[in-house]
Amino acid sequence: MEKVYVITGSTSGIGKAILEKLCNNEDSVIYAGYRNEQKIPSDNRKNVKYFYIDMNNRESVIKAAEFIKTETNHVDTIINVAGSVVAGPIEKIDTQRLREQFDVNTFSHIEFTQNLMPVLDNSKIINISSMSSFGIFPFISPYCASKRALDIFFNALELENHKNLKIISVKPGVIATPIWEKSVNANLQYLESCTEYAQELDFIKRNALKNSAKGLSVSKVADLIIKIDKNKNPKSSYTIGKDAKFAQIMSILPQGLLNKIIKFGMKYRMNL
Numbered sequence: 001m002e003k004v005y006v007i008t009g010s011t012s013g014i015g016k017a018i019l020e021k022l023c024n025n026e027d028s029v030i031y032a033g034y035r036n037e038q039k040i041p042s043d044n045r046k047n048v049k050y051f052y053i054d055m056n057n058r059e060s061v062i063k064a065a066e067f068i069k070t071e072t073n074h075v076d077t078i079i080n081v082a083g084s085v086v087a088g089p090i091e092k093i094d095t096q097r098l099r100e101q102f103d104v105n106t107f108s109h110i111e112f113t114q115n116l117m118p119v120l121d122n123s124k125i126i127n128i129s130s131m132s133s134f135g136i137f138p139f140i141s142p143y144c145a146s147k148r149a150l151d152i153f154f155n156a157l158e159l160e161n162h163k164n165l166k167i168i169s170v171k172p173g174v175i176a177t178p179i180w181e182k183s184v185n186a187n188l189q190y191l192e193s194c195t196e197y198a199q200e201l202d203f204i205k206r207n208a209l210k211n212s213a214k215g216l217s218v219s220k221v222a223d224l225i226i227k228i229d230k231n232k233n234p235k236s237s238y239t240i241g242k243d244a245k246f247a248q249i250m251s252i253l254p255q256g257l258l259n260k261i262i263k264f265g266m267k268y269r270m271n272l
């Protein structure tokens, strides 16, 4: 039987890898979200229908859901992938940037799902959260908080809804994708203005650029998503990567002890 998927953030990294795997099954129809038309592949597959969505723009999110509802009366699986990283010390961060982070990583996914509710029933919603949702990474706390909030809001949706929706949070560790370089470019000007934190931010920047290459491959995450989609009774949360599993274990320590370990770890690594 035909399966209908909706995926956001399908033009790069993890989303692109998931889309490539999904469209191998010709019995599937996949609605794939893009924000940059130039990134739509020219060898577009017959079972993929691209739609425009800008997660930073409410109107565009609502329009995207409207488009999908005119195309189909049932969606089997939504895969919420689109995301970005806002970084910086909380002492200095412009709260407008915090709002933008939540718009892209959290609120837009809620709004998109709310507007797709009429075509959801016995459906799965797979959110690409992050190990950052465990909340233990300094200088990217806007990102951590947006992912934690995403998990909390969607868990509430599973508890509250009457439509047998299964919500799954996937929390990858570091994955080799362009997100790291994009985040450095997007945050650079602002980070350079935080002179009091120059040493820490330089460390964070170098680390982010290393992550572009050293992370797990996107195909590992895509394989996990395919497995979760096929599973009739998936778990509510999956971590992927040794670093994500480590973050999960660390997050259960008492906050005071955890903070001491993180501060020590940062100092030690910055002096290497």
Ligand SMILES: NC(=O)c1ccc[n+]([C@@H]2O[C@H](COP(=O)([O-])OP(=O)(O)OC[C@H]3O[C@@H](n4cnc5c(N)ncnc54)[C@H](OP(=O)(O)O)[C@@H]3O)[C@@H](O)[C@H]2O)c1
Binding pocket: 008, 009, 010, 011, 012, 013, 014, 015, 034, 035, 036, 039, 053, 054, 055, 056, 081, 082, 083, 084, 104, 128, 129, 130, 131, 171, 172, 173, 174, 175, 176, 177, 178, 179, 180, 182, 215
């Ligand atoms: N890479 C990691 O280490 C890692 C770890 C844990 C979780 N994640 C999460 O995995 C998801 C995918 O990230 P990725 O690593 O694959 O990064 P990526 O390669 O940069 O892909 C992000 C996708 O989201 C889209 N996007 C970003 N901002 C958007 C906006 N305002 N409106 C619409 N689309 C937007 C991007 O569009 P463009 O192609 O036009 O840029 C791209 O398709 C994100 O939610 C991220 O937080 C990543």
